[in-house]
Every structure is written in structure tokens, then in C-alpha cells.
Amino acid sequence: MNRRQFAWRTSAIAGLAALRAELPLAGQTPGSGGNKANSIARITATAVSVPCEYKVGSYKRNITMGGTVAEVETADGLTGHGFTSITNDLVVVSAIRDVIAPYLKGKDAFSREAIAEELFWRLTPRGQTGHAVHAISAVDCALWDIAGKKYGEPIWRLLGGARKEVPVYTTCGMNFLNRDELAQVARDIRKTGQNRLKMVVAAGADQLDAGGKSVEGILAEDVARVRAMREAGGADAEVFIDANQSLDEFQARHFVREIAPYDIGFFEEPLRANDIHRLADFRREAPMPIAAGQNEGALSRWRDMLENNAVDLLQFNVCMAGGFTAGMKIAGMAQAFGVPIDNAGAYANFNMHLHAGVANGGMCEWHLNAVAMCRVLYNGVPELTGGDRIVLPDKPGLGFELNRDALREFAVK
Numbered sequence: 001m002n003r004r005q006f007a008w009r010t011s012a013i014a015g016l017a018a019l020r021a022e023l024p025l026a027g028q029t030p031g032s033g034g035n036k037a038n039s040i041a042r043i044t045a046t047a048v049s050v051p052c053e054y055k056v057g058s059y060k061r062n063i064t065m066g067g068t069v070a071e072v073e074t075a076d077g078l079t080g081h082g083f084t085s086i087t088n089d090l091v092v093v094s095a096i097r098d099v100i101a102p103y104l105k106g107k108d109a110f111s112r113e114a115i116a117e118e119l120f121w122r123l124t125p126r127g128q129t130g131h132a133v134h135a136i137s138a139v140d141c142a143l144w145d146i147a148g149k150k151y152g153e154p155i156w157r158l159l160g161g162a163r164k165e166v167p168v169y170t171t172c173g174m175n176f177l178n179r180d181e182l183a184q185v186a187r188d189i190r191k192t193g194q195n196r197l198k199m200v201v202a203a204g205a206d207q208l209d210a211g212g213k214s215v216e217g218i219l220a221e222d223v224a225r226v227r228a229m230r231e232a233g234g235a236d237a238e239v240f241i242d243a244n245q246s247l248d249e250f251q252a253r254h255f256v257r258e259i260a261p262y263d264i265g266f267f268e269e270p271l272r273a274n275d276i277h278r279l280a281d282f283r284r285e286a287p288m289p290i291a292a293g294q295n296e297g298a299l300s301r302w303r304d305m306l307e308n309n310a311v312d313l314l315q316f317n318v319c320m321a322g323g324f325t326a327g328m329k330i331a332g333m334a335q336a337f338g339v340p341i342d343n344a345g346a347y348a349n350f351n352m353h354l355h356a357g358v359a360n361g362g363m364c365e366w367h368l369n370a371v372a373m374c375r376v377l378y379n380g381v382p383e384l385t386g387g388d389r390i391v392l393p394d395k396p397g398l399g400f401e402l403n404r405d406a407l408r409e410f411a412v413k
């Protein structure tokens, strides 16, 4: 085999060299119109810190939510926006402004696969994920928003148009609620028509946030909190719990034995760093389904969760996993393994498009803190229908727009 044949085989198998060489300038892509109207003219990133209100029934609490907004503008004036969160936003802003933007200016905004491959090599060539994939996610969502606006279609239809509405579960059981408040919140949300309730457990059980409390003490109180949620929610409620990767396997085993009577719908991210082998081990004996994946950033991690039977429910978030482009690939893998998918990590207003687009779409997370932030930061974000589902918008692209005044006011300087 000569060098040329070897290079061709490599690119055909791994999809690497050929794609790297083909990241098109605008006007070079079939169907792009042969002009430069589609070229990326401007990319911006803004970290935000948004004051908003968690409100359920008569309970109110002022909170602050953060994230990074990316905007991409084409030469002909189409602007798309994307978002990422649950990370260090100033690092993400720098990655977009200083690393991504210089490479993408002048490139065809509609060559999303080529751009995804280019950014993989620019930002994560040796298996890194972290902040870089958050930055890639926000830019990819903006590119899909542009595509929808160009074609006059909502993103969920471009992704496949499998359904017009998606079910949600409501994340309402925040750690700032005391036990009585938690129960009242559950009762109030049930009255809205929602019977799928998620609560945080093991908050502070990781070493950074323990604040002098013992893990045993935190989990003992959480057993009582889970019981309160179950009793207030009623026997016909689905109760989900999320440990945000705070526990080790021993702690998690002890905890699930204690809460086994309360019929938990799924236990999300019980173990530190989503250790896949430990998750698989834990899952074999846990008395409830196990879910994980919202903050992962490499396709091979979701593959490994599936191959190792580590989860009953594969979760990901288009705002963190690499955008809709990566989300479609994860959804496809999960379908091949016969494992259902859900959105976790909040931001249903973005993730609803994927779960409505693909045949195996699942639930989106109606995270009350994130919902409150999005109502401030955007105009036209979707609200719930019947208390437990989102009817997808027919507007092109994402279907909602940035509130420019809010973006300016709450930008982190």
C-alpha cells in the first residue's frame, strides 16, 4: 500500500483528514448558492449572571443563574444564538472569542459537520472535553438556529420532526428548601397537572461543599426528604432524584437501601465523575433505574456507558454535549442499544428540539431555576401546556430570541 492509499483509507475509516481538508469557505458548498452570503461574519460570546426568582405557589426565593451566550452572524445578516452553562463561563467566553471565532470567520455557516470536526481538532484533539465542548455546544446551537431561519423551519423539524410536543419532568426539589417547603412545593406542582417531580439529594456530600457536615448526616436527612416528597407528591407521582455525582459507591448503596420503599423513578448521576465501571456495578443491585450523562463531552463516554450497561436511561444536554450535531449522534447510539434518552442539565428550550426531532426522543427537564433565568434572558421561550409538556414552536430556528436589554444588563464584565 502506498502513502496515498494509506491516507485515503485512514480518512475513510476515521473521517479525519478528508474532513479537515474540506472545511469550506462560503460559496464552495453545494447548495450554498455560490455566493458568500452564508459566510460567518461575526461570532460573539457573553457570560451572563442573571437575577431571577424561583417561585412555586406562595414560595419565592431570589436566585442568580449563570451561563454563556454565543451569537453567530452570517454575511447576509442572519443571526443565530446558542447557550451553555454549568461551567466556568469566562473560560468558555475566551474559548469562543479567542480560539473558535478566528477559525470560523469566512467559513460556510451551513457546513455544521465540517465545523464540528474542525473544532474537535482545534480544541479537543487529545481527548479533552470540559470547557472546550461547552464552547463548541453554544456555537453549534447558534449554527442550527441560523439554518432554521434560512430554511424557514424550526430546528425540531430539521432534525426529523418526529413529534409536535415533548413531555417534561419538573425539577423542583432544590436543596435550599427545607423539608416542609419541599413537601409544599410538591403539592403545589401536582395541582398544575405535573406528576413527574425531580429533587436534589446528597447536596454538599462531595468534599468541596461538605461545610462541616458529615455525609452520613446529609444522607440521613435526605432519606426523610425523599419520603416527604413521595408522601406530598402522592402514590401516583413519579419521583426522580439527582445526586450530581456526589457519592462514592458505598455511600450510594447505603442510601438506596434506605430509600427503596419510596419507589424512585430514576436515580441520576449517583457516583463521582460518572465512573462507568462503578455505575455498572452499582446499577446491578440498585432498586431503581440509573441515569447519567448530562455533563459528558466525548462521544466515547456515552458509548462506554451503553456498552457497559451502566445506565437504564442515557442523558445528555445539547448545550453541553457538542450541540445538536453531537446530540443526534448520541441519540442514534442510544437507539441502537435500545436505551431510552432524556434531557438533564436543564434548558428544555434548547433540548426540546432534539427530543421532538428524533423518533427515540424522551423527556425534557423543566428545571425551575433555569426556566426562571430563560424567562429573563429571552423573549418567546416556551411555557408548559397542561403542566407537563411543551408544544414545539413553529417559528424558524430555535423559536425564541435574546432579550437584548437583559443580555446587556446582566453581562459579566
Ligand SMILES: [Mg+2]
Binding pocket: 242, 244, 268, 269, 294, 344, 345
Ligand atoms: Mg442532573
